[in-house]
Each structure stands twice: as structure tokens, then as C-alpha cells.
């Protein structure tokens with residue numbers, strides 16, 4: 001039964017993030033916009049941290065990675081690059097952003113940033129526990145450890161200035177929405193949902209404040225995508241016509257409104273910081289509703305297998321992918337294709353670059 005597939009829903013994702021224009025050139029002339037990109041989050045931003053931990057929420061096997069530069073499945077939940085990679089490249093930092101775990105980090109890696117993201121995680125500790133993945137708080141601890149290594153490498157003062165100038169991104173919450181609404185034991189009345197939305201927003205805000213406490217100054221907080229329109233949600237909740245799951249989208253929009261306000265509040269409260277809310281809801285919804293306008297053909301099914309359910313371990317060598325992934329918005333039933341990731345990041349960077357560092 002599909003509903004018994006929490007590991008699947010977990011692998012969900014968030015969609016995306018940010019950033020920018022074309023191929024690492026643009027707006028800023030020579031040189032990177034920021035010294036480093038540092039990311040906390042879930043599968044949209046996980047370059048393979050989950051490969052190093054005991055969880056079933058992983059994607060380090062074909063057909064994942066078929067279009068990645070190395071054509072290897074790295075643990076990224078897509079056919080190619082993910083949002084964190086495009087973000088790093090569009091900010092002129094590097095072509096791909098490595099995972100913190102499992103990478104033998106060179107001095108250059110430490111100087112230019114990594115991702116601590118873990119597919120399946122969320123702001124609610126229960127979400128990470130259910131998927132046996134890395135909780136957001138633990139990702140903060142990993143960042144503190146990274147910072148210590150950076151200090152050892154370049155000294156206290158230089159490390160502090162790199163961190164202060166780096167672009168941080170926090171991107172999670174989709175898995176929380178899916179898990180919360182899937183469990184009938186939760187209080188899913190409108191008040192209960194409002195309470196949960198606030199709880200998620202406040203958990204996010206605490207993560208951001210703790211990052212600032214550790215020296216971050218520029219933090220992009222990514223809002224939720226239209227979670228209910230992900231192919232698996234349509235299948236599980238959308239009825240025979242596979243409509244978008246209404247309640248998931250409502251919760252996402254409610255949360256996004258609160259997060260936007262909170263970002264402004266934190267920027268005003270925490271001197272010298274820029275906490276920016278990054279909207280991906282409208283960007284992705286537009287792609288889903290008007291795929292042809294951006295050269296896509298299919299936005300309701302993923303490219304992997306039947307496209308209605310396969311993700312993570314269910315998207316494997318027995319589920320042949322479509323032949324034209326660049327015409328699909330979704331690669332699997334939760335995660336965008338490389339091309340959709342790029343379209344989203346391009347848009348976000350275009351909209352927000354002037355607010356970033």
C-alpha cells in the first residue's frame with residue numbers, strides 16, 4: 001500500500017532554491033559573489049550526506065545521476081545537478097557543492113563551502129527520526145565542527161570573515177508537511193494545522209538564529225514548494241484525477257507567509273544580518289501549471305518508472321526512466337529534474353541576487 005510508504009514520502013523534497021542567472025557568469029563580473037555557500041536542509045540540497053548514514057532514504061544507485069557530469073549516482077535526488085549545485089555555480093563559487101560527510105575535504109572545499117543537508121529530514125525532530133536521517137540541529141553541530149576546521153586552516157580572524165561573507169541557505173519543511181498530514185494521529189483540524197505551521201516556522205527561526213550566533217550574516221530561508229502538487233502526493237491524496245493535495249498546499253502557503261514575516265523580523269532584530277525569504281512556491285507552481293511555457297512537456301508525473309510513485313529505493317534499475325528527462329519537471333515522484341532545478345534556481349537568483357551578499 002502506498003500509504004504505508006513513509007520512507008518514500010520522506011524522501012521528498014523541497015524544492016528548491018535559489019538562484020541565479022546563466023552559467024556562472026553574470027551580474028557580478030569577475031570573481032565569485034561570495035567566498036562560500038553553506039547549506040542546511042533536506043533532499044533538494046543533499047549531495048550525498050545520506051550515503052554515510054544508516055537510512056533507506058538514499059539515491060546512490062542508477063538511474064539517479066545519469067546526467068550528472070560524472071554520470072554516477074552520487075546520492076543526489078535527481079538525474080543530474082541539484083539546487084545546491086546550481087546555487088553555488090550561479091554565485092560563481094564552484095560547479096558543484098560537495099557533501100560534508102563522505103568527502104575528503106580539501107582546503108579549497110573548506111574555503112568555498114559544503115552542504116550538510118540530509119534527504120528526508122525536517123524541522124520537526126520526529127520527521128528526521130522517522131526517516132533515520134540527520135536532524136537539522138545535528139546539521140548545525142556539523143557546521144560548528146566545519147567552522148573549527150576552517151579556523152585551524154586559516155586562523156580565527158580570517159575564518160570569521162569568510163563565514164560572515166558566506167551565503168547560508170536553510171531549506172527544509174516539505175517532509176514535515178507530508179508526514180504531519182499523512183498521520184491520522186496528528187491534530188489535523190484547522191487550528192492544529194495552524195499550530196504546526198507556527199511550530200515549523202519557529203524551529204526554522206531558531207536554526208537561523210543559531211547560525212547567526214556562529215557567525216553567519218547572510219542567510220536565505222527557502223519557503224515551501226507546492227508540496228501537494230508533487231507527483232506522489234497527487235497519487236496518494238489527489239484522488240482519481242490526481243489533483244494537487246489541497247491541504248498540503250494550504251499548509252505550505254500559511255507557513256510561507258509566516259516565514260516571510262519572520263525573516264524580516266530577524267533582519268531588523270539581528271544587527272548586521274540579512275535574513276532573506278526565498279520564494280519557490282510560485283516559481284514551481286508556475287512550472288507545474290504552465291510547463292510548456294518553459295519548454296517542459298510533463299509536470300504531473302516523474303521521469304522515473306511510472307512516474308506516479310517511484311522515488312528513493314523505489315526508483316532503481318528496475319524502473320526505467322523516460323528518454324527525455326529535460327522535458328519533465330520531476331525526475332522522481334518528489335524531486336525535480338536537473339533542468340527544473342536550474343530553472344528554479346535561475347529565477348530565484350534573478351529575483352534575489354541583489355539582496356544576497
Ligand SMILES: *[C@@H]1O[C@H](CO)[C@@H](O)[C@H](O)[C@H]1NC(C)=O
Nearest residue numbers: 187188189191192193195196
Ligand atoms: C487541535 O489543536 C488546537 C490548537 O492547537 C486545539 O485547540 C484543539 O483542541 C486540538 N484538537 C484536538 C482534537 O486535539
Ligand SMILES: *[C@@H]1O[C@H](CO)[C@@H](O)[C@H](O)[C@H]1NC(C)=O
Nearest residue numbers: 124187191192195196199200
Ligand atoms: C502544537 O504543535 C506542537 C508540535 O507538533 C505540539 O507538540 C503541540 O502539542 C501542539 N499544540 C497544540 C495545542 O496542538
